[in-house]
Amino acid sequence: xxxxxxxxxxxxxxxxxxxxxxxxxxxxxxxxxxxxxxxxxxxxxxxxxxxxxxxxxxxxxxxxxxxxxxxxxxxxxxxxxxxxxxxxxxxxxxxxxxxxxxxxxxxxxxxxxxxxxxxxxxxxxxxxxxxxxxxxxxxxxxxxxxxxxxxxxxxxxxxxxxxxxxxxxxxxxxxxxxxxxxxxxxxxxxxxxxxxxxxxxxxxxxxxxxxxxxxxxxxxxxxxxxxxxxxxxx
Amino acid sequence: xxxxxxxxxxxxxxxxxxxxxxxxxxxxxxxxxxxxxxxxxxxxxxxxxxxxxxxxxxxxxxxxxxxxxxxxxxxxxxxxxxxxxxxxxxxxxxxxxxxxxxxxxxxxxxxxxxxxxxxxxxxxxxxxxxxxxxxxxxxxxxxxxxxxxxxxxxxxxxxxxxxxxxxxxxxxxxxxxxxxxxxxxxxxxxxxxxxxxxxxxxxxxxxxxxxxxxxxxxxxxxxxxxxxxxxxxxxxxxxxxxxxxxxxxxxxxxxxxxxxxxxxxxxxxxxxxxxxxxxxxxxxxxxxxxxxxxxxxxxxxxxxxxx
Numbered sequence: 001x002x003x004x005x006x007x008x009x010x011x012x013x014x015x016x017x018x019x020x021x022x023x024x025x026x027x028x029x030x031x032x033x034x035x036x037x038x039x040x041x042x043x044x045x046x047x048x049x050x051x052x053x054x055x056x057x058x059x060x061x062x063x064x065x066x067x068x069x070x071x072x073x074x075x076x077x078x079x080x081x082x083x084x085x086x087x088x089x090x091x092x093x094x095x096x097x098x099x100x101x102x103x104x105x106x107x108x109x110x111x112x113x114x115x116x117x118x119x120x121x122x123x124x125x126x127x128x129x130x131x132x133x134x135x136x137x138x139x140x141x142x143x144x145x146x147x148x149x150x151x152x153x154x155x156x157x158x159x160x161x162x163x164x165x166x167x168x169x170x171x172x173x174x175x176x177x178x179x180x181x182x183x184x185x186x187x188x189x190x191x192x193x194x195x196x197x198x199x200x201x202x203x204x205x206x207x208x209x210x211x212x213x214x215x216x217x218x219x220x221x222x223x224x225x226x227x228x229x230x231x232x233x234x
Numbered sequence: 235x236x237x238x239x240x241x242x243x244x245x246x247x248x249x250x251x252x253x254x255x256x257x258x259x260x261x262x263x264x265x266x267x268x269x270x271x272x273x274x275x276x277x278x279x280x281x282x283x284x285x286x287x288x289x290x291x292x293x294x295x296x297x298x299x300x301x302x303x304x305x306x307x308x309x310x311x312x313x314x315x316x317x318x319x320x321x322x323x324x325x326x327x328x329x330x331x332x333x334x335x336x337x338x339x340x341x342x343x344x345x346x347x348x349x350x351x352x353x354x355x356x357x358x359x360x361x362x363x364x365x366x367x368x369x370x371x372x373x374x375x376x377x378x379x380x381x382x383x384x385x386x387x388x389x390x391x392x393x394x395x396x397x398x399x400x401x402x403x404x405x406x407x408x409x410x411x412x413x414x415x416x417x418x419x420x421x422x423x424x425x426x427x428x429x430x431x432x433x434x435x436x437x438x439x440x441x442x443x444x445x446x447x448x449x450x451x452x453x454x455x456x457x458x459x460x461x462x463x464x465x466x467x468x469x470x471x472x473x474x475x476x477x478x479x480x481x482x483x484x485x486x487x488x489x490x491x492x493x494x495x496x497x498x499x500x501x502x503x504x505x506x507x508x509x510x511x512x513x514x515x516x517x518x519x520x521x522x523x524x525x526x527x528x529x530x531x532x533x534x535x536x537x538x539x540x541x
Contacts, residue, residue, distance in 0.1 A: 049420050075422035087417040089410060096406070103406040104422035151422055 001062045001078060001154040002026045003048070003186065008057035009210075010047040017043040019210040020057065025155055025188045030181040032201035032218070033190045034231065040210035041190040042084050045157045049081040050074045061155070075105060080153025084160050086144040090133025094124055097132050097143055101150030109152060117146035120176055138169035145176065155186040162193045174200045194231035198222045206231075238393060238481055241488070245386050249379055261382055263495050268385040269447045271487025273464070274471035275392040275480070276439035279399060281469070282478045283429045284412030286337070289328065289344035290440050291464030292351045293321040297441025298448040298459045299361055302369040305449065310372045310384070314445040321441025322434050324351075329433040333426060336415075345465075352460035366455035369448045381450050388446050392439050396480040399435070408432060409478075440468075474516055476525025485524050 003025045011017040017040045025031045035041050046052045048059050050071035059066040061077055075081070089097055098117055102110040118125035121142040127135060132143055141161050148156060158177060162170035170193060178200040181187045191197040198204060198218045206214040206227060214224065221227050245268070253260055277290045301317030308316065332343040355361045362368075373380040399405060407428040410418035415425050448454055472478075475486020493512065497505040520526055 051416055051419065070424070071416075071419035072422050072424040075420055081420040083417055083420060087414050089413045089417075091413070092409065096409075100406045100410050101421050103403045103410075104424070107403060147421065 001186070002060075003079070003155045003188070004058075004060040005044075005048060006058045006060070008044070008047060008059065009055045010043060010052055011055065012043075012052070016055070017210050018047065018055075021207065021211050022057075023188075023205050023212060023215075025186045027154055027186045028181065028184050029202045030178055030187040030189060030200060032194075032197040032204035033188060033207065034192075034194050034197060034204055034221075035207040036231075037192065039207045041207065042159055043210075044207070045081060045083075045159050045188070045190055049079060049157065051081075072104070075151060075153070078152075078154035080148040080151060080156040082144050082148045082156070082158040082161065085163070086140050088132040088140055088143055088147070090131065092132055093129050094132055094135070094143055095128040097147050098124075098150050101147035105151030110150070113150040113152070117149055120149070120179070121146055137164050138166070138173065141165060141169075141173050142176070145173070149180070153185065155188065156180065157188040157190070159190045160192065161189070162191060162196060167196075170196060171199075194227070235397075235481075238397070238484060241484060242390055242393060245389060249382055261379075263491065265382055265385040265450050266447075267488050267491035268389040269443050269450070270467055270471065270491055271484060272385075272388045272392040272443040272446075273440055273468045274475075274483040274487045275389075275396045276436045276443065277468040278472040278478065278483050279396060279439070280429075280432045280436040281472065282399075282405070282408040282412060283425075283432050284336075284415075285333065285429060285433075286341045286469070287344045287433075287436070288341050288462075288465045288469075289325075289347050290436075290468040291460055291462060292344075292348040293325060293437040293440035294444035294447070294464055294468075295355065295454075295456070295459035296324055296351060297321045297444030298454055299355060299367065299444075300441070301445030302367050302448040302454050303360070305370055310374075310380075310449065314384075314442055314449075317445030317448075318438045318442040321444065322438040325433045325437030326430070329430050333429045333433065345462075348460060348462070348465060352456050355460065356456040361456075362454075364456065366453055369452050369454060371452060372446075372449040381446075384446050385450065388439075388443050391442070393480060393484060395435060395439060396483070399432075400480055404428065404431070470513065472523075474513065474520075474523055476523030479523075479525050482523050482525040489524070 005021060005023045008021045009016065009018050021044055033041050047054050050069060061079055066074055098114060099110055102113050106113060123139055124142055124146055127139065135143060145158065161173050174196055177187050177189060189197055189201060198221055201218045203217050204221045205212045248264060249261060273290060273294055277287060280287050297317035297320065300320035301313045304316045305313035328347050332340055335343055356363055371381065372384050407423045410421065410423050411425045411428050418425050471486045471490055472483040474490060476482025494509055497509050501508060
């Protein structure tokens with residue numbers, strides 16, 4: 001399965017944010033979408049997942065156009081989205097948050113899903129009965145990712161998972177995404193932490209003002225003087 | 235859950251209790267309590283999606299009028315089903331137009347709907363207008379406890395629906411829709427459909443309760459059947475008892491109607507002042523309702539309601 005975004009434009013009310021954004025993510029690869037604050041990274045994910053309407057361009061999943069398809073239906077087709085700021089259900093216990101992730105996508109696989117997520121994040125198993133709102137920041141991010149994994153996505157889009165986490169925890173969370181990728185899922189990782197993302201990613205896109213200005217393998221991007229100057233502070 | 239079953243058991247054997255000269259009065263009061271509680275349970279079904287409806291009185295009234303008008307031709311049970319069907323069908327229309335609205339906007343739209351329906355019933359010829367509509371008693375009045383068991387049946391049906399929804403996947407969808415609609419959508423929850431299904435169940439039960447009320451009250455007027463008081467009662471009971479639960483509205487409805495009746499007998503003039511005071515204190519000191527008192531750990535269903 002492959003996610004193909006071509007010449008996408010979108011925005012809010014009259015403010016255009018995306019100007020002809022194009023990118024691709026295939027199963028089994030971890031692709032970083034990098035850029036400064038306000039470059040349009042979150043808007044790109046929200047448009048691809050169907051939360052906001054595209055103004056132009058196209059999004060294809062597995063060759064099928066997603067135009068006019070609801071966010072819920074896109075999730076059903078295999079597109080996972082871990083929204084910015086985790087967006088957990090704070091007054092629900094950990095396990096119910098996870099079950100919710102499976103409720104409409106993979107209900108018959110919920111037991112296996114829980115096992116999978118708990119193996120990936122053993123700390124969530126210890127806290128399964130605790131209210132999500134009482135978890136630490138790192139655990140909340142793990143829960144947000146775990147909840148999306150419960151729906152068995154083929155392509156998972158993760159928005160700023162390192163936000164507010166200590167460097168050690170951020171690395172741990174990104175390593176998990178790398179592991180999920182190795183098991184065959186496609187991951188589109190939106191990050192401001194460019195150095196850390198390029199450590200785990202296979203490829204990357206750098207976007208500015210809503211379109212891609214640079215793309216290449218993680219190694220190429222790390223070695224690119226522009227990237228080094230603008231994002232890696234070398 | 236066990237308490238719910240105990241209460242339902244009591245409801246069934248209640249007419250057999252030796253209440254002496256109080257029997258007729260308590261059975262009467264119980265019927266109105268069951269109807270109010272069923273309406274409260276029905277309101278809670280939609281509230282679980284985060285939508286605050288002020289149209290519950292309208293569905294109740296539509297059910298009451300539809301059942302009242304058709305009872306003579308169709309008989310008791312089919313007429314009640316017609317009442318539920320009319321209420322459900324009108325909720326589909328209202329829901330399709332308004333369920334994308336959130337919070338206070340949805341509440342206002344449902345309030346406007348109630349006023350429109352009430353005015354239509356008031357002005358239409360076949361409803362008896364302002365003069366009101368006489369309704370035949372359930373089962374032609376031939377079965378003394380018929381009305382009682384009809385009210386009990388509506389209550390039990392509401393409780394079972396509430397329990398069933400609470401234990402199904404729909405409860406996850408409702409909780410997610412209530413707590414974060416955008417997130418729910420990317421997790422595959424079809425939020426509009428979830429709200430519409432909840433609205434449909436909610437209004438059908440309200441319409442059914444209205445029909446039973448019509449056959450109990452034997453007379454309907456637009457002021458009574460569609461009064462805002464009906465809609466307010468439907469939301470006060472779950473708030474008092476415990477939102478998004480089955481036990482909460484069940485316990486809350488039976489206790490509040492009992493309390494109201496007792497106060498009316500004891501104080502007569504101005505009993506509503508005391509009743510209102512008790513409600514205010516209860517909501518101040520029991521933010522999670524009666525159910526919150528004996529469930530220390532916050533369950534998913536018990537966060538503060540959003541307006």
